[in-house]
Amino acid sequence: MKLPITLSLAALCGVVAQSQAATLLNDTFADGARNDQNLPTSSQWYRGGVGTLDVVAPGGPLRGDLGAGATGSASWTTYFAGAGNAVVLANAGDTLRLTWQFSLTGIGAQNNSQNFRLAVVDTPDANRLAADGAPGNAAYAGYGMFMNLAPVLGNSNPYQLMERVDPNTASAMLSAGASWVGLGNGATTGNTGYVEGTQYTLTMEFMRNALDGLDITSTMSGGSLNNSGTATVSVSDATPNSFSFDTFSIRPSNATGAAQIFDTGRLTVEFIPVPEPSAFALVGLGLAGLAIRRSRRA
Numbered sequence: 272m273k274l275p276i277t278l279s280l281a282a283l284c285g286v287v288a289q290s291q292a293a294t295l296l297n298d299t300f301a302d303g304a305r306n307d308q309n310l311p312t313s314s315q316w317y318r319g320g321v322g323t324l325d326v327v328a329p330g331g332p333l334r335g336d337l338g339a340g341a342t343g344s345a346s347w348t349t350y351f352a353g354a355g356n357a358v359v360l361a362n363a364g365d366t367l368r369l370t371w372q373f374s375l376t377g378i379g380a381q382n383n384s385q386n387f388r389l390a391v392v393d394t395p396d397a398n399r400l401a402a403d404g405a406p407g408n409a410a411y412a413g414y415g416m417f418m419n420l421a422p423v424l425g426n427s428n429p430y431q432l433m434e435r436v437d438p439n440t441a442s443a444m445l446s447a448g449a450s451w452v453g454l455g456n457g458a459t460t461g462n463t464g465y466v467e468g469t470q471y472t473l474t475m476e477f478m479r480n481a482l483d484g485l486d487i488t489s490t491m492s493g494g495s496l497n498n499s500g501t502a503t504v505s506v507s508d509a510t511p512n513s514f515s516f517d518t519f520s521i522r523p524s525n526a527t528g529a530a531q532i533f534d535t536g537r538l539t540v541e542f543i544p545v546p547e548p549s550a551f552a553l554v555g556l557g558l559a560g561l562a563i564r565r566s567r568r569a
Contacts, residue, residue: 295358296351296540300331310351314538319346319405320522332374332534339377341526344446346405347533348520351540354396357517360479364545367391367516371473371538375420377531378467383425386524388445390415391475392435393515405443406520412438412513414477415451416489420529421464430458430502432489438512445522457489457504458497469494470536477516485511 298313303326308315316333318324321343324335337345351369352358358367369391392413400406412435419429433451442450465471471493478486490503519538523529 291544291546293542293544294539295542296538298349298538299536300326300333301329302326303329305333308350310353314349314351317346317348317400318403319348320344327534332536335521335523335533335535337523337526337529337531339526339531341531344522344524346445346520346522348400348406348444348518349538350394350399350517351519351538352517354399357393357515358540358542360477360485360514362545363479363481363483366476366478366543368477368541368543369473369475369519369539370541371519372470372536373473374468374470374534374536375465375530375532376467376534377526378420378422378465379525379527379529379531381421381423381425382528383419383421384524384528385417385419385426385428385431386528387418387420387530388415388522388524389418389473390445390518390520390522391477391516392444392518392520393513394518399518406445406518408441408443410439410441411435411444411518413516413518414454414475414487415445416473416475417448417451417453418491419464420523422466424458424460424462424464424497427460428453428456429460429464430489430491430497430504431456432487432504432506434508435512444520454487454506454508455504458491458502462498463495465496465530466494471496479514480507482509484509485514 294311296311305316307313321341322337322345327334335347392411398409415433417431419426432454436452473491475489480486485508488505492501
């Protein structure tokens, strides 16, 4: 069966693109520990605030437990790139994709807060954690999600994409709400929220565009979230504060206004660079050869 040249082009481009993708982290907690930094199969997690953070068994999950009725916050932070080696989206088309799979136990009472927060940022090397603790004051640059975690979505922005206001000013990573500005919301107040025992998947993609801006898409899927099973927000930031990233951090503000237990089954981070011009040249040569072969057989 002969494939149309247009289909062959798509296939060849797909092969080129796939061959360029790099998995920076694919942590399923197979080693049964949270203190191993062995990229790309595992990264070390740092616990701050209340509660505990432990891998339940080899193969996971990584369980963050604030404690029943806890009114204090917790933070769980990991680095998916080594110090001095942050992922840099240097060219138009370069993409960073982070995927976090988790489930919840002990969801708190109905509330209208944004007590469920997370960040994908670049941490200055001097401010990276070396032992358990919450991320300290630093000039973080990057983006976050401020979310409402409740049985029914509350808050006027229950799924809000945020950007650090001034990446040159040092402040706490996620507890300093004034250090963030909202870019867009992707869920509707009053729609279905979170349900215990349901697997949720957060996917965040950052792609540098041809105008030196950053196209950002954040999607949370699972169950009947937001009535459709998906909450999603997409923004094109014309003035991004960073094209570099190395940190993922989660901060539930308390158990009563979020959830007691967060079980992480997998964290994956991928870097997908735009194919090099030489790769496209190979595609062109391949198409030329295909066209010649087809003309000779005609």
